Every structure is written in C-alpha cells, then in structure tokens.
Amino acid sequence: MRWAELPEYLAVVTVRKDLGVNSLTEFVKLAKANPGKLTYGSAGLASFGHIAGEVIKRETGVSMLHVPFKGSADAANALAGGQVDMLIDGATVPLAKAGRVTPLAAFGNKRHPELPNVPSLPETGVKVTTQVAPGWGLFAPKGTPAAINSRLSLALEKMLNEPETQAKLQRMSTLPDWRSPTELLKAIESDYKYYGELLPAIGIRPGD
Numbered sequence: 001m002r003w004a005e006l007p008e009y010l011a012v013v014t015v016r017k018d019l020g021v022n023s024l025t026e027f028v029k030l031a032k033a034n035p036g037k038l039t040y041g042s043a044g045l046a047s048f049g050h051i052a053g054e055v056i057k058r059e060t061g062v063s064m065l066h067v068p069f070k071g072s073a074d075a076a077n078a079l080a081g082g083q084v085d086m087l088i089d090g091a092t093v094p095l096a097k098a099g100r101v102t103p104l105a106a107f108g109n110k111r112h113p114e115l116p117n118v119p120s121l122p123e124t125g126v127k128v129t130t131q132v133a134p135g136w137g138l139f140a141p142k143g144t145p146a147a148i149n150s151r152l153s154l155a156l157e158k159m160l161n162e163p164e165t166q167a168k169l170q171r172m173s174t175l176p177d178w179r180s181p182t183e184l185l186k187a188i189e190s191d192y193k194y195y196g197e198l199l200p201a202i203g204i205r206p207g208d
Contacts (some may be wrong), residue, residue, distance in 0.1 A: 011089055012106055013105045016086075025126055029202075038086060075089060076101075090174070111123075
C-alpha cells in the first residue's frame with residue numbers, strides 16, 4: 001500500500017510579544033544571560049516542540065524550563081497569554097500573522113510560506129544541525145485485499161494532489177510528499193535508529 005508522508009512540518013520558533021527580542025540570536029543571548037529562567041512550551045512530553053526545544057538547548061548551550069500542555073492549541077494560547085516565553089509549533093502562525101506573538105525563525109531549512117519575511121533556521125546564523133522532521137502515514141490492517149489497498153491509495157493520492165487540500169495542509173503547517181511502501185519501511189527503520197539515539201541524548205526517556 002502506498003502512503004502519504006508529511007516530512008516537512010513547518011514549525012515556527014515564536015516568543016511572547018513582550019519578551020523584547022526580535023531574532024533567534026537575541027533570544028539565545030537573553031537565555032544565556034538568564035540561565036534556567038526562560039520557559040518554552042510544547043504540545044506535550046516527547047512532542048515535536050518538546051524535542052525541538054531540547055535540541056535548541058543542547059546545540060546553543062542555553063538552559064530553559066520545559067512546560068508541556070495538552071496539545072498545540074493550548075500551548076499557542078499560553079504563549080499569546082504570556083504564560084511561557086517561547087514555543088516551536090506551527091499553531092503559532094495565525095497568532096504571528098495577527099501580531100500577538102513574535103516569530104523568530106522557521107524551524108527548518110525553508111521559510112514558512114505563510115510568514116515569508118521570517119528567516120529559516122539556517123538564515124538566522126544560530127547553528128542548529130539536528131533535524132526534527134515528523135511524518136504521517138496511511139496504513140491498512142494486515143490481510144487487507146490488495147485491490148482495496150490500491151483503491152484507498154489512489155483516492156488519498158488524488159486528494160493530496162488537489163490544490164484545495166494542499167492549501168488546507170499548508171495552513172496546518174504541513175506539506176505532502178508521497179512515498180512507496182518500501183520507502184515507508186526504510187523511513188521507519190531509519191527514524192527508529194535516529195530517534196533511538198537522539199531522544200536519550202536530549203533527556204527524553206522511553207515512556208515520557
């Protein structure tokens with residue numbers, strides 16, 4: 001069965017409006033000057049935002065307190081309300097466009113299409129080399145007839161190729177990218193090894 005992977009999750013590093021920084025470089029400088037005093041939120045333990053925040057901590061040498069929430073919406077609202085200082089999540093894009101939070105960088109190698117004036121991570125000059133790229137796949141129960149798998153696959157591929165669907169996914173900070181079943185297996189095996197090494201290194205244990 002073919003599958004749809006969304007490897008380019010277009011998260012944005014954003015900070016509360018009154019933090020007084022306008023670039024990722026300024027944020028790192030502020031965090032280093034105030035070790036352990038700044039906080040960053042996430043959608044929950046071991047979520048994308050949690051892992052990305054720990055990666056920034058490790059690779060820039062800053063100390064921040066992690067505050068997990070029950071999902072991206074809660075975390076984004078907490079940032080807008082000044083309950084946390086920083087968040088790495090795609091859910092902050094509408095808030096950034098409305099001027100309620102300050103976007104510092106797209107957490108990836110590309111600029112976010114909804115925020116074209118915000119630099120990508122490499123453009124900020126802050127060295128963060130570890131990649132964090134979640135993906136989603138469509139699976140069928142074992143034993144599902146090949147004909148049904150094929151019909152489902154073709155229907156999903158058609159849907160993801162529709163401009164309206166792609167626009168909706170972009171508003172959710174995701175970009176579709178089709179792969180084959182063989183590529184899916186390779187991706188799972190690669191990610192299992194990659195995150196099996198990364199998570200313990202940044203202090204996230206199995207079961208968190």
